[in-house]
Amino acid sequence: MTFTSVEFLFFFPVAFLGYWLLPRRAGWQNAWLLLVGAVFYGSWNPIFLGLLAATIVVDWGIGLGLSRLPSDATGPRRRLLWASLAWNVGLLVYFKYWGFFGLPGASLLVPVGISYFTLQKLSYILDVYDGRMPACASLPRFATAVAFFPHMVAGPITRFSGFLPQLEQPRRLVPEHLAVGGLLFLAGFFEKACIADNFALTLVDPVFSRPGVYTAGAHWLAALGYTLQVFADFAGYSLMAMGVARGFGLVLPLNFDRPFLSTSLAELWRRWHITLNTWLFEYIYTPLTTGTGFFRGRLDLGFMVVFLISGLWHGASWGFVAWGAMHGLGLIVVRRWDELYRGLCRKDRKWVARRRTRAYKLAGWALTMLYFVLSLVPFRAASGADLLAFLGGLLPHGGASLELGAFWLAAVFGAGLGFVSLDHLLGLPRFVPLAGRFLALPAPVRGAVYGAVVVYLAIFVPQASGLFIYARF
Amino acid sequence: MSASPVSPSPSWRSLLLVALPLALVVLGAEIALHRVAPMPRRDLEVDTGVDALEAGNPEVLVLGSSHAGAFRPLADRLGTDQVVVVTEEGGTMSAFDWVYRHRLKTFVDEKRADGTWVRDRLRHVLLITTYWDTCPGSATRWFESLPARAWQLRHYLADVTRNGVTTTNHNFPHTVMKRLFGDSMLIQDRGLLNLRSNLRGANHPDSLEGRKRASAQVRYRQIAEEWVTCHTPEELQKFESLLDVLLERGLEVTVIIYPQMAELLAPLSHMTTLATYSEYLKAIRARKGVRIVDHTHTAPLVWDDFEIDCDHLTPEAREKYVDWALANGLDFLKAAPTASRGAP
Numbered sequence: 001m002t003f004t005s006v007e008f009l010f011f012f013p014v015a016f017l018g019y020w021l022l023p024r025r026a027g028w029q030n031a032w033l034l035l036v037g038a039v040f041y042g043s044w045n046p047i048f049l050g051l052l053a054a055t056i057v058v059d060w061g062i063g064l065g066l067s068r069l070p071s072d073a074t075g076p077r078r079r080l081l082w083a084s085l086a087w088n089v090g091l092l093v094y095f096k097y098w099g100f101f102g103l104p105g106a107s108l109l110v111p112v113g114i115s116y117f118t119l120q121k122l123s124y125i126l127d128v129y130d131g132r133m134p135a136c137a138s139l140p141r142f143a144t145a146v147a148f149f150p151h152m153v154a155g156p157i158t159r160f161s162g163f164l165p166q167l168e169q170p171r172r173l174v175p176e177h178l179a180v181g182g183l184l185f186l187a188g189f190f191e192k193a194c195i196a197d198n199f200a201l202t203l204v205d206p207v208f209s210r211p212g213v214y215t216a217g218a219h220w221l222a223a224l225g226y227t228l229q230v231f232a233d234f235a236g237y238s239l240m241a242m243g244v245a246r247g248f249g250l251v252l253p254l255n256f257d258r259p260f261l262s263t264s265l266a267e268l269w270r271r272w273h274i275t276l277n278t279w280l281f282e283y284i285y286t287p288l289t290t291g292t293g294f295f296r297g298r299l300d301l302g303f304m305v306v307f308l309i310s311g312l313w314h315g316a317s318w319g320f321v322a323w324g325a326m327h328g329l330g331l332i333v334v335r336r337w338d339e340l341y342r343g344l345c346r347k348d349r350k351w352v353a354r355r356r357t358r359a360y361k362l363a364g365w366a367l368t369m370l371y372f373v374l375s376l377v378p379f380r381a382a383s384g385a386d387l388l389a390f391l392g393g394l395l396p397h398g399g400a401s402l403e404l405g406a407f408w409l410a411a412v413f414g415a416g417l418g419f420v421s422l423d424h425l426l427g428l429p430r431f432v433p434l435a436g437r438f439l440a441l442p443a444p445v446r447g448a449v450y451g452a453v454v455v456y457l458a459i460f461v462p463q464a465s466g467l468f469i470y471a472r473f
Numbered sequence: 474m475s476a477s478p479v480s481p482s483p484s485w486r487s488l489l490l491v492a493l494p495l496a497l498v499v500l501g502a503e504i505a506l507h508r509v510a511p512m513p514r515r516d517l518e519v520d521t522g523v524d525a526l527e528a529g530n531p532e533v534l535v536l537g538s539s540h541a542g543a544f545r546p547l548a549d550r551l552g553t554d555q556v557v558v559v560t561e562e563g564g565t566m567s568a569f570d571w572v573y574r575h576r577l578k579t580f581v582d583e584k585r586a587d588g589t590w591v592r593d594r595l596r597h598v599l600l601i602t603t604y605w606d607t608c609p610g611s612a613t614r615w616f617e618s619l620p621a622r623a624w625q626l627r628h629y630l631a632d633v634t635r636n637g638v639t640t641t642n643h644n645f646p647h648t649v650m651k652r653l654f655g656d657s658m659l660i661q662d663r664g665l666l667n668l669r670s671n672l673r674g675a676n677h678p679d680s681l682e683g684r685k686r687a688s689a690q691v692r693y694r695q696i697a698e699e700w701v702t703c704h705t706p707e708e709l710q711k712f713e714s715l716l717d718v719l720l721e722r723g724l725e726v727t728v729i730i731y732p733q734m735a736e737l738l739a740p741l742s743h744m745t746t747l748a749t750y751s752e753y754l755k756a757i758r759a760r761k762g763v764r765i766v767d768h769t770h771t772a773p774l775v776w777d778d779f780e781i782d783c784d785h786l787t788p789e790a791r792e793k794y795v796d797w798a799l800a801n802g803l804d805f806l807k808a809a810p811t812a813s814r815g816a817p
Contacts (some may be wrong), residue, residue, distance in 0.1 A: 001638050005643070006642065006643070006646045006647050006650050007638055007646050009646075009650065010646055010649075042634075042637060043633065043637050043638040044637050044638070045636075045637045046634060046635070046636070064630045122610075167494075175482075175483050175484055175485050175487070176482055176483055177490050179483045179487075179488055179491075180489060240772050256725075442490075443490035443491045443494075444490055444493070444494040446491055446492070447490065447491035447492060447493060447494030447495040447496075448494040448495070448497075448498050450491065450495045451494060451495040451496070451497065451498025451499050452498055454495065454499055455498065455499055455502040455659065458499075458659035458660070459659065463710070
């Protein structure tokens with residue numbers, strides 16, 4: 001079951017009404033969330049419910065064990081930490097990478113969401129180990145946090161230090177939750193079902209499935225289309241997850257912050273899949289480069305390690321590894337360039353002013369976007385041969401043209417691109433007041449606009465809205 | 474998008490003031506769409522037929538895919554209480570077998586306390602089939618919807634508990650949803666394909682006529698070439714098993730081969746797909762003693778009698794076809810209604 005599936009239309013009202021009709025006590029509300037979370041997770045593949053339960057109990061137990069040991073009991077605490085790391089990483093490796101490494105006995109099925117809930121639980125254990133948060137004494141509450149269905153399948157990767165306290169208090173139904181939740185869900189639904197699925201069907205899949213056959217223009221359009229598809233798919237999912245969570249009076253972290261405004265790769269990774277990158281930099285990059293080991297001070301190597309892990313986290317394929325390596329390398333170049341530029345600034349202050357010019361920012365933006373778009377080609381290509389054929393297809397050559405049709409271009413591509421552009425523009429200082437002006441319109445006018453969006457969605461959402469790309473990771 | 478994209482602290486009243494115009498705009502769009510385009514053909518569902526069987530005591534039970542819908546006028550000719558039509562959209566032999574065993578058999582076999590049949594007038598079963606019904610699901614691309622369209626909630630829940638949500642059981646809530654919003658153009662005509670076609674000139678490829686011509690081309694090739702490999706042993710086995718269970722109940726079974734649009738039938742298809750199916754049914758007649766009525770290319774139906782899909786009949790054509798069929802192979806149905814029969 002996904003947020004855009006018809007099953008969810010039946011599931012959500014039951015989950016929502018049941019939740020708010022229960023006595024307003026945290027325990028009741030958490031128990032209900034746990035129950036509907038199990039139903040939601042079981043809808044993917046019920047055989048993995050047992051595994052999910054086991055991972056929850058083990059990590060809750062380890063967290064509790066860590067909290068009960070005195071802080072100077074370094075040995076036992078470290079053993080518990082390693083036990084949790086081995087358990088979580090071991091499961092991840094077994095289910096996702098066993099086959100990739102050619103090891104026998106690989107699982108044919110991957111538990112949905114394992115990449116997400118494993119990172120969530122690991123951050124919890126690491127935070128408890130480092131004393132950044134207390135262990136959760138209540139197993140039901142911990143289980144609710146892990147199995148909270150909006151974030152369980154594809155994030156946002158929620159830090160329990162911020163989420164568990166929300167579950168300790170009884171939630172109250174306030175209009176703001178419904179208003180914010182409804183709007184976030186509507187925006188996310190638009191991005192996923194209308195932009196991502198339509199772009200995939202008409203622009204991306206035809207060219208990627210037959211690389212080299214279409215014209216160079218079609219290849220560039222498909223590469224750009226895929227970039228927008230991935231964004232709309234995952235940002236849309238994240239918005240829907242946040243919206244659904246709000247419906248239960250809970251707040252999930254922001255996962256995308258208008259990434260196409262980025263003028264450097266470093267900025268892009270602060271705006272794109274924020275919760276994963278925060279996780280990777282806090283729990284891998286920082287300890288690695290500031291610790292006492294080999295990686296201390298080797299920042300470039302740290303970037304490469306982090307992004308190779310990020311690539312592998314997305315899936316066991318060389319395409320993801322290549323994508324990760326490209327971004328590791330990209331960040332190294334950006335860092336080196338920054339160092340070089342700072343040196344120039346120290347020598348001549350004119351360089352400081354140049355950096356603030358529109359031309360410099362525009363060049364930075366164009367290079368960042370071009371690099372990002374190209375990096376997604378190995379991310380999407382089905383095989384090494386397809387990747388080479390697609391890259392070859394980007395060079396000028398003859399080929400079949402992509403028949404899109406004027407109606408489709410106007411109604412779908414135009415509206416999709418327009419929505420993403422508008423959303424990003426509203427992040428620019430000069431356009432911020434526009435959003436305020438819209439929200440200041442009389443409520444009936446806003447309602448009519450939302451109604452028009454609902455009608456548009458009913459018409460233009462493809463019949464079979466697809467699986468979320470990031471639910472596969 | 475920011476995490477809090479609404480004005481701070483909205484009230485319940487302001488929420489209502491947003492929700493009401495939202496609903497009005499959607500309703501207005503529905504009304505406007507109804508005015509400019511007809512509703513698309515509605516799928517006929519198994520439940521309609523099952524409910525009619527449960528409530529009645531018919532003499533004739535018609536079972537088949539959506540093609541069986543062509544026999545609805547039979548009720549007008551023989552009497553509304555005489556005929557029950559059960560259609561499973563996209564159904565193949567295995568689906569008909571499933572529907573009979575899981576949805577119909579209970580009522581067909583139901584007995585009174587004294588051991589007599591509750592539906593004691595039931596005598597004839599008409600199975601409406603084509604070669605297509607013997608295709609493997611993967612060839613017809615309908616397999617994912619079956620038999621979920623014929624399920625009841627208990628079947629759905631049992632399947633979801635076992636397998637999670639799958640592309641097969643997904644069709645149950647999808648069907649429920651379509652039924653709940655049966656009068657909504659926004660739900661029934663997604664993409665407004667019907668509306669757009671309706672507004673196009675007849676020569677445009679997206680017009681109703683243009684789509685019909687394109688559909689005919691595809692089906693012409695499919696019948697002659699692509700579906701020659703149908704005739705799946707699993708589907709045939711289900712068909713024969715269904716015949717057995719009907720015959721065991723003492724019912725007279727008539728297998729009707731549904732008519733095809735003449736324009737779709739290439740000489741090659743007579744030698745391939747259609748010939749294979751026809752030969753098979755002849756063998757079945759000899760083996761099981763069931764009646765076979767072949768209307769593949771004998772029914773007096775023309776291009777305009779078929780819907781845009783070149784497969785289903787228009788409402789007017791159904792009347793025409795049933796009248797013709799009652800004089801050509803189904804004349805035995807015009808005999809006087811049978812008296813109540815006791816248990817075997």
